[in-house]
Amino acid sequence: MTDVVRTERLTKDFLTGFWRPRPKRALDELSLSVPHGEVFGLLGPNGAGKTTTLKLLMDLLRPTSGHAELFGKNVRDPKSRRRVGFAPEQPYFYDHLSANELVQYFAGLSGLKGADRIAKANAALDRTGIGGDERRKPLRQFSKGMMQRVGLAQAIVHEPDLIVLDEPMSGLDPIGRRDVREMILALRDEGRTILFSSHILSDAEQLCSRVGIMACGRLAKIGPLAELTATASLEDVFMEAVR
């Protein structure tokens, strides 16, 4: 199978301290590949380097060293993101727009035009459970959970082959979490590749075919979920990896 995501010794240092800035390693030589059609969960405690990894893949951060590719193209090339949808953690969008306008705007930025743009925006909003009246309200009236749904809608509006989700369950109530879980499984069944970060192990257990457990910027463990949990629970495997 072709690798949709591939990183090679990807490293990121951040400078910390005002007077004498010193490098602090957030990601340490991450080598990872995610093949087509896989649901891959990047697990780890807070500060493990999950979000840094996703931001490097989206070219929001520039690596200190190493290399990252999407669909065989360097992530520095904007064309590498043509077939990618990204939903950041706890997203914020423009207050003055309605959900409809926002999703159409992002659809346009992904190259959709005219009637196709409107139809796909409606489909994405339907899929994320944002109803007819709600999609016309300005986003400033939306709750955190609704905003998370809008974030997912903009990520899937252009029917991307790779969907990258940073903590997609964050801020959602139990119903919202169930809806998102079902949506991810439906996207998987459509043959899309999904890469998501989470620190909620039950979500990973229900969704992932393969997981990587990160700790202190390093990939401590990686493998198919069934293999990793053959002799111990995911929680035990996780605790052992992050210790």
Add this chain to the structure above:
Amino acid sequence: MDAIALIAWHVFKDGARSRTLVSLIGFAFALFGVSLLIGQLSAGQDLKIIKDIGLSVIELSGVLMAVLLGVGLVAKEIEKRSIYPLLARPVRRADFIIGKYIGLVATLAINVAVMTIALYLVLAYIRWVTPGPVRLSWEAPALDPSIITASLLIVAELAVLTAVSLFFSTFSSNVLWSTLFSLGVYVAGSMSAQLRDLAAAVGSRAAGVFSQIVGVVLPAFSAFDVKGQVVHGLSVPVPFVLMTLGYAAVYSAAVLVAATVVFSRRNFE
């Protein structure tokens, strides 16, 4: 190109719905009313005063909009993290900067056009209520077409100031600092002619070098100010207007290139 147009349209829509814009337009129209009142109190000088205050109000409200909306164009997107899903699209960072710039300059240009029409309406009213013999004493006609030239140069000035504000907002996430820097450049740039005169008057070599540097680095905002000529009915030569517009285009392009370079290297932590 599609991405640039979409981003520009989005900025335009945001600007049109922004409270800052609405309040500044309201403020500008209130000042038009005041100019009308002052004009009526100063016998024989009313037309000049109305033109002078009117053009100054158009410029001042445009400057405030260019800075207040300009510094927020990128800084607010970074501060609120709305930039993450946007740059995760197949959008070049340069396209993002250019789209933002075009959107705000278009908003400002339309705003200046609306206020210029309002100024013409005020002047038409003055012309209508003024007796014929008094009108003959005016240095320039009430509906002087050179007001359009002055407004065009105000738009060019705002285009330069927007580029400067946008530049500051690409490397500083703090909106307050970006606002202060942009206003500082505007004030210093408006005094660039005086700075050069001062250097010549002092006669020192160091002062001369300083004024040369200031002249090249800071935008010469004073060059865009033709209010004096327009108010007194003096002509504004076409070659001067074309040269000033050319200067605005070159200066804005240079600042946008710098903004793009800075923004392209930026990490969004």
